[in-house]
Amino acid sequence: MSTGAESGDVAVVLGAGYAGLRVANEIRRKSRGTIPVVLVDRSPVHVLRTELFEVGAIAKADRTRRRFTLPIEKLVAREGIEFRQGTVEGIDFDGRTVDLGSERIRYRSLAICLGNVAAFYGVEGAEAHTFQVYRxxxxxxxxxxxxxxxxxxxxxxxxxxxxxxxxxxxxxxxxxxxxxxxxxxxxxxxxxxxxxxxxxxxxxxxxxxxxxxxxxxxxxxxxxxxxxxxxxxxxxxxxxxxxxxxxxxxxxxxxxxxxxxxIQAPPVIRNLPGPHGRGGRLKVTEHLELVDRPGVFGVGDVVEFEDPKTHMVVPSTAQAALAEAPVAAANLVAQWSGRPMRPFQYRERGVVVALGVGRAAGRFSRVTIWGSPARLLKTLVEREYSTATKRGRAPPGL
Ligand SMILES: Cc1cc2nc3c(=O)[nH]c(=O)nc-3n(C[C@H](O)[C@H](O)[C@H](O)COP(=O)(O)OP(=O)(O)OC[C@H]3O[C@@H](n4cnc5c(N)ncnc54)[C@H](O)[C@@H]3O)c2cc1C
Missing domain, CATH: 3.50.50.60 (FAD/NAD(P)-binding domain)
Known part of the structure; x- marks a missing residue:
């Protein structure tokens, strides 16, 4: 299969987390397979990051890796997406290339979905003497x-x-x-x-x-x-x-x-030229395109998007990343075919916070739920995400 990667006539998606995996799949679906997609991640697995607080389960399970991660290659093969394992070391917007250390990839369109890293705010000893669950x-x-x-x-x-x-x-x-x-x-x-x-x-x-x-x-x-x-x-x-x-x-x-x-944007993102928001996040327009960078989109935790109507900054959540991804993908596809782009508007579906084994509290519309029903709901939503992702269906929000 020729992907177009050699000629640079390709859409490159950086990061195969919640945002990137969905953007890559949606570009293929919305372009009916006509736009070649290369998906890049440093890891061979898609991490179910929203579940990483479950350190008791991680400490217990022998098959932990299979419960908390999904192999990217397998997830994207059926959509005809080419997966490249590699670490993004730099992006050259003018030359339209991505530096993976051992190779450079040329792109026509780019979606940056590289998530975030811990922010230590200069607190002495914080990085050296603590553990983290962000990865x-x-x-x-x-x-x-x-x-x-x-x-x-x-x-x-x-x-x-x-x-x-x-x-x-x-x-x-x-x-x-x-x-x-x-x-x-x-x-x-x-x-x-x-x-x-x-x-x-x-x-x-x-x-x-x-x-x-x-x-x-x-x-x-x-x-x-x-x-x-x-x-x-x-x-x-x-x-x-x-x-x-x-x-x-x-x-x-x-x-x-x-x-x-x-959390803050990863160093490779903080070092990019152009406007940045809190923690070095990339500023994006209502089309989820980088300011002054046509054809380059940003999705998920790596961006700061302020809704122009409400002035609310979209939170750094998987729920928001999954809502942004189809809009960014649709706009990328629209650009290839010269059609107009559509603005992104965020509506939170609800929020649930786990509060210990078998417990949680959540709020949906005007209803608050707590205890074991809230935790059951959280578990069901997470299971539905991983099942849909494994089967190649568009996952529901989280
Ligand atoms: C413990 C925990 C619980 C959470 N619970 C919830 C929840 O209940 N609901 C919710 O909505 N959100 C939750 N979140 C937040 C959610 O996990 C993030 O908002 C979500 O992961 C963002 O998706 P993303 O695709 O932007 O980033 P990620 O999912 O982090 O994906 C980024 C991808 O980029 C790759 N990458 C990064 N840097 C490089 C590089 N230089 N080169 C190559 N690849 C790179 C990474 O390997 C990763 O695959 C939780 C987060 C944590 C840590």
């Missing part, structure tokens, strides 16, 4: 470290339990803290394991900032029931092995710390 490898490392900590907890002085500190009071930090507090470490690590003491340091931003008030209320109650202690109001200033320091000098000792305090 699959990080979640596996955290799960292994927790299993070790719990397996040796019997050796701690009498009455002392393993101390886990989670930094970041947004949904990722909340989900991880609750999961660690409620996972069955006696089953996972050792029958005599002592359950961990979990402290969630929310920082200067309000706990679960931006989420509906009723959801936040349920989240507080369920975290309290799970034994998670909330520390609100102050940012972490410095982290040393075994100790975090808040802005007022208060010291919080820990055996293991998790950093979930925020």
């Amino acid at each position: 699959y490898s990080g979640a596996v490392r955290l799960a292994g470290a927790l299993r070790e900590l719990e397996a040796h907890s019997i050796g701690l002085p009498a009455g002392r339990r393993p101390r886990v500190l989670v930094v970041g009071g947004g949904s990722t930090g909340t989900e991880v803290a609750a999961e660690i507090a409620t996972a069955d470490w006696r089953e996972i690590a050792d029958p005599h394991a002592r359950p961990p003491e979990v402290v969630l340091v929310c920082g200067a931003l309000p706990f679960l900032a931006g989420l509906p008030e009723s959801l936040v209320r349920h989240a507080r109650r369920q975290l309290y029931d799970a034994g998670v202690v909330l520390h609100e109001g102050l940012n972490v200033r410095k982290i040393e092995p075994g100790r975090a320091y808040l802005e007022d000098g208060v010291e919080l000792p820990f055996d293991l710390a998790v950093w979930a305090a925020g």
